[in-house]
Amino acid sequence: MTALLTTEGLQMRFGGVVAVDGVSLAINEGELRCLIGPNGAGKSTFFKCLTGQYKPTAGRIFWRGKDITALDPFAIARLGVGIKTQVPSLFDGLTALEGVCLCRHSSEAEAKRRAMRALERLGIGALANRRVGLLAHGQRQLVELAMVVAPEPDLIILDEPTAGMSTEETNRAADLIRELNQQHAIVVVEHDMQFIRAIARTVTVFHQGRVLMEDSAATVFADPRVRDVYLGKAVA
Amino acid sequence: MTVNVRTALQIVAALIVAGLAAWLLPQYLELFTLINATVFVSMGLLALSLGLIWGFGGILCFGQTAFFGIGGYTYAVAAINFGDTTWAVPLALLVPTAVAAALGYLMFFGRISDVYMGVITLTTTLILFKFANSTAGDQWTIGTAPLGGFNGIPGTPPLNFPLDPSNQLAPEQVFVVAVLALGICYAVAKLILRTRFGRVAVAIKENELRAELLGYDVRLHKLGLFAIGGFMAGLAGILFANCVFVSPTMFSLSYAGQVIIWVLVGGIGTLVGPVIGCMLIQALTTYAGTLSAIDPNLLLGVLFMLAVVVVPKGLLPTATTILLRLMRRGEP
Amino acid sequence: MDYAVVVALQIVSGVATLVIVSLGLAVVFGMMRVINLAHGEFLMLGGYTAILASGQGVNLWIAILVLPPIAVGIIGAVVERVLIRRLYGRMIDTMLATWGLSLAFIGGVTMLFGNSVTGISAPLGSFEVGRFHVAGYDLFLVAASVAMSLAIWIVLKFTPAGLIARGTMQNAEMAAALGVPPDRVYALTFTAGAALSGLAGGLIAPVSGVLPTMGTAYIAKAFITVITGGAAMLTGTLVASGLLGSVLTIFTFLTTPVFGEVALLVVAIVLLRLLPRGITGRFLRRAL
Numbered sequence: 001m002t003a004l005l006t007t008e009g010l011q012m013r014f015g016g017v018v019a020v021d022g023v024s025l026a027i028n029e030g031e032l033r034c035l036i037g038p039n040g041a042g043k044s045t046f047f048k049c050l051t052g053q054y055k056p057t058a059g060r061i062f063w064r065g066k067d068i069t070a071l072d073p074f075a076i077a078r079l080g081v082g083i084k085t086q087v088p089s090l091f092d093g094l095t096a097l098e099g100v101c102l103c104r105h106s107s108e109a110e111a112k113r114r115a116m117r118a119l120e121r122l123g124i125g126a127l128a129n130r131r132v133g134l135l136a137h138g139q140r141q142l143v144e145l146a147m148v149v150a151p152e153p154d155l156i157i158l159d160e161p162t163a164g165m166s167t168e169e170t171n172r173a174a175d176l177i178r179e180l181n182q183q184h185a186i187v188v189v190e191h192d193m194q195f196i197r198a199i200a201r202t203v204t205v206f207h208q209g210r211v212l213m214e215d216s217a218a219t220v221f222a223d224p225r226v227r228d229v230y231l232g233k234a235v236a
Numbered sequence: 237m238t239v240n241v242r243t244a245l246q247i248v249a250a251l252i253v254a255g256l257a258a259w260l261l262p263q264y265l266e267l268f269t270l271i272n273a274t275v276f277v278s279m280g281l282l283a284l285s286l287g288l289i290w291g292f293g294g295i296l297c298f299g300q301t302a303f304f305g306i307g308g309y310t311y312a313v314a315a316i317n318f319g320d321t322t323w324a325v326p327l328a329l330l331v332p333t334a335v336a337a338a339l340g341y342l343m344f345f346g347r348i349s350d351v352y353m354g355v356i357t358l359t360t361t362l363i364l365f366k367f368a369n370s371t372a373g374d375q376w377t378i379g380t381a382p383l384g385g386f387n388g389i390p391g392t393p394p395l396n397f398p399l400d401p402s403n404q405l406a407p408e409q410v411f412v413v414a415v416l417a418l419g420i421c422y423a424v425a426k427l428i429l430r431t432r433f434g435r436v437a438v439a440i441k442e443n444e445l446r447a448e449l450l451g452y453d454v455r456l457h458k459l460g461l462f463a464i465g466g467f468m469a470g471l472a473g474i475l476f477a478n479c480v481f482v483s484p485t486m487f488s489l490s491y492a493g494q495v496i497i498w499v500l501v502g503g504i505g506t507l508v509g510p511v512i513g514c515m516l517i518q519a520l521t522t523y524a525g526t527l528s529a530i531d532p533n534l535l536l537g538v539l540f541m542l543a544v545v546v547v548p549k550g551l552l553p554t555a556t557t558i559l560l561r562l563m564r565r566g567e568p
Numbered sequence: 569m570d571y572a573v574v575v576a577l578q579i580v581s582g583v584a585t586l587v588i589v590s591l592g593l594a595v596v597f598g599m600m601r602v603i604n605l606a607h608g609e610f611l612m613l614g615g616y617t618a619i620l621a622s623g624q625g626v627n628l629w630i631a632i633l634v635l636p637p638i639a640v641g642i643i644g645a646v647v648e649r650v651l652i653r654r655l656y657g658r659m660i661d662t663m664l665a666t667w668g669l670s671l672a673f674i675g676g677v678t679m680l681f682g683n684s685v686t687g688i689s690a691p692l693g694s695f696e697v698g699r700f701h702v703a704g705y706d707l708f709l710v711a712a713s714v715a716m717s718l719a720i721w722i723v724l725k726f727t728p729a730g731l732i733a734r735g736t737m738q739n740a741e742m743a744a745a746l747g748v749p750p751d752r753v754y755a756l757t758f759t760a761g762a763a764l765s766g767l768a769g770g771l772i773a774p775v776s777g778v779l780p781t782m783g784t785a786y787i788a789k790a791f792i793t794v795i796t797g798g799a800a801m802l803t804g805t806l807v808a809s810g811l812l813g814s815v816l817t818i819f820t821f822l823t824t825p826v827f828g829e830v831a832l833l834v835v836a837i838v839l840l841r842l843l844p845r846g847i848t849g850r851f852l853r854r855a856l
Contacts, residue, residue: 051449077451089446091439102439104451108432147450296660298667339837346841354663355603355791356837362788363826363833370826489784490674493667500664534675540668544661545654 002065003028004155004185005050005081010059012045019045021209022059027155032181034196034217035189037206038230043189044086046206047159050187051083052076078104082153082184086160088140092133096124096143099132103150118150119143122176138169145176155185162195174198193230197221205229243430247423250508254419261415262408271407271479276518277414278475280511281421283498285468287510288425290499292434293461294441298354299361300469300495302339303332305368305486307470308477309383312392316381320401321393328474329467336466337459344455344462361487368484388483395478407479414475418511421468425507428464437461490533494521497536500543503553574700575821581706582820583813584713589772589786590793590805591716592765597794598801599737599757602659605666606647607790608783609673610762614640614769615778616677622688629691636770637763644762648755656754670783677780690774705774712771716764720802733757737801788829789816792836798846807847812836 003026012020020042027033037043048054050061052073060069063079077083091099100115101108119125122142127135132143141161148156161177162170174195177186190196196203200217207229213220220226262270282304289295311328315321339360343353372385381389395410397403405413428434437457440447448454473486485491494517502513517539521532547554593607604610614636621631647669655662692704724730732748744750776782793812797804812832820828843849 053445072453073445073448074451074453077449083449085445085449089443089449091442091446093442094439099439102435102447102450144446147446151451342837342841346844348840348844350660351601351603351663352795352840352844354660355795356840358605359788359792359833362784363829365784366788366829367826370824489781490671493671496664496667531675531679533671534679537668537670537672537675540671541651541665542668544665544668545651548661 003062004031004064005187006062007050008060008062010046010049010056010061012042012049012054013057018209020049020056023206023209023211024059025204025211025214027185027187029154030181030185032178032186032199032201033188034199034201034203035187035206036191036193036196036203036220037212038191041206041229042209043191043206044159045209047157047189050076050157051081080151080154082148082151082156084144084148084156084158084161086163088137088144090132090140090144090147092131094132095129096132096135096146097128099143100146100150103147105151114150114152115146118146121149122146137164141165141173149180149184153184155187156180157187157189159189160191161188162190162192167194170195171198193221240430243426247426250422250426251419254415254422258412258415262411267407270411272522274407274411274414274479275476276515277411277418278472278479279498279518280514281414281418281472281475282469282495283502283510283514284418284421284425284507285465285472286495287499287502287504287507288428288468289461289465291503291505291507291510292429292441293437293458293465295458295462295465296350296354297357297462297465298496299357299359299492300465301487301492302357302361302364303336303466303469304473304476304491305361305364305482305484306335307332307473308392308482308486309368309389309473310470311474311477312389312482313378313381313383315393316389316391317379320399321395322398322401325395325474329470332470332473333463333467336469337463340459340462340466344458347455358489358492361492362489365484365487365489368487384483386484388481388485390481392477392481405478410475410478414479417471417475421471422507422511425468433457433460490536493540494536497540497543501539501547503549506553509553570700574702577702577706578821579814579817581710582817583809584710585772585775586789586793586809586813586816587713587717587805588709588768590790590797590809591720592761592763592768593790594794594797594801594805595720595764596758596761598799598804599733599761600662600754602652602662602666603791603794604758604761605663605787606670606673607666607765608785608787609670609677610640610644610765610783611769611772611786612677612778612780612783613643613673614766615773615776615782616681616769617766618770618773619686619688619778628688631688632770632773633767637767640766640769641759641763644765645755645759647762648758652758653751653755656751674780674783681780683780685777685779687777688774709771709775716767717802717806724802729756737799789832792833796836796839796846798843798848800848804846804848811847 005027008024010020010023011018023046035043035046045054049056052071056069060067062068068076068079096119097115100118101111103111103114105111105114116125116128119128122145124139124142124146127139132140135143162173165173170192177188177199180186188199196217202214203217203220204214205212205220205226212225212229213223261273265273282300286297286300289297307328310331311324314324314327318324343356368383369386371383376383376385383389395405395413429438436447436452440454440457444454476486498514498517499510501517502509502511521536524530524532524535589611592610593604596602596604617636617639618631621635622628626635651665651669652662655665690703690705692708694701694703724734732753735748736750736753776785793805793808796812797808812835815835816828816832819831
């Protein structure tokens, strides 16, 4: 079976700094994968390589076996990849429904149907006609998520979805992501350990631009190296 | 739904106003005033073209006059050579559109920033200005049309009825054509903004990254809108050539600056605003020109600075806000 | 042989002129990320200062080299206080406001001095290279461009103000967090940029003649040079001037001055398609 998304020796270098250094990993259909690591581990840079915002300085990215390393973000999105950025990226001047309706689809009626369904799936159907710029932070996160899921992508990539959320909201987000996972493969880039615990699936740990380990959540949390990384001790 | 109704009403209203103006004004205005009014209308179309791409596409074009001038010059040269304006008009629409597309390709596909875009477009029009100024003399003829350097082409032929070169339009008829062109372009712009292409273009202005992550090719949408702006500016140039004549002034820094002022004063993010702003400021500078105590450039410059500092949103949006506030206060 | 020498001299002086007219703009752009659209009018005001001063019997060198930067520097400081300061952080609005300023200066000066060319004759005569005459003042302009660049380099590299300037160029927020008030940095930058533009106006006045719209003859070239150069104000301007100045002069030689400028624009646009953040956005990034 070919994996959905694979990277091979991905490297991203900024001047003298190597932010991502030879990362190879594979995401399978229907998988829910967490990428964790302390600040500066290279997670976000890796995310931007996956989404086409950065062009990696070495290595390759494959989508169902096809090389997509050189594609621009819009072309990657068109393959069926939904992308949510860390800071909510929205159309503040539009209503939630109008914004979600902008997703690509076959017809206007289809767009509206899908948009409404996406909003309802995320429990914000009531906000459909509210101006996005006037919504609270948590609601904005959900609107953005609705834009991501509306085209029903095969894979969703989320960058720190719980940033700025309360504990309660974080737990709810974890439930939501597990539920979305029933239909989409998901990659979550996160550094909030509590959130990862709540999701509890396969975890890839980044450290200094490389993959430190990749295993089930339980094993990863039990590993002393991971604890050291998060507490800032150097890895021997 | 309500948005569609409102768009439809605005379009109908604009077409009615244009129709009334085309019908009534030629009956009441003196010829000289009517020709001046035609100039205003052609400038209004130029303002509309910039209002569309800047206000709704976020494209910072400081040299919209480049397409205005190219449209005018192409029209004049083609009309002189063909001896008939029937095919000169489509050619004079095609050339500025193509130039806008080519320039847009280089700018948008290079993904250069706003500041650079402003400078590149401004420089383009300034260099065209210099080029047009340097075309005095016999070696600068295209076919049978001398470009005329600083003096331009005073003998720019007026429009004729299609395929009937001997039957030229009278100034009154040119005015009617200009007013209808402005009304139709406004309607077309409104309609474009309601299509998916238009809504995506507006979305790109709001948030380029999000539009891109939704799978839209940002560069292509900007290019398309920019080319449409070039088309409308070219049409404005043809109309201008019909009531004045083409000369390097069409490319000049002062014209390029004026278009920006019209849009700024009228209000970025509206389509009527820039046209109104254009009419007001044109009227003001024309009046100042008759005073001769104040240099029109000084007046324009001061207005420009005031527009940026005092009413950055533009007159129309500011006036609307104030009006709404007053109306709300009036309610019990 | 003589011809080659003369052509080479022309290219060098073309590059030098481009450096001179671009540096003031480059300083403001490099530090504030703002294109001052009134740059051309700062040149024009510098030119008028030189003309008026020499008309009053002031020594020519003082009229060209000393008074214009002082006068235009003061004007720049006032403009910064009254106009630019209100628009910090709004780069596009700043550009628009300076455009208004540009029109206002053109209009104001036209009212004061009329719309006609005045000039002063270039000092230093000419010397012979084989069969050709070369103006001594052209060589002086080359020397002046080198001196101006060197002065900026020394200020940036070796003075405390230069250190702050370099810090602000790298990261304005960080510099502000370290206790450098950004508005004072910007005020000084704008004043210094204006003074440099004024000096440039004084320097070119004897070659170009002076009239209210003389700025427009130079701004297109200066804008293009600065944005092609990219973020590093000095290196960028020098490299871009070297490249574009050569293109300009060579095409001017082969065809006409207008086609020289058209070639300059085309080269610059294609270059920006390839290097969207200018030459120093890609190469020589650590340069000043």
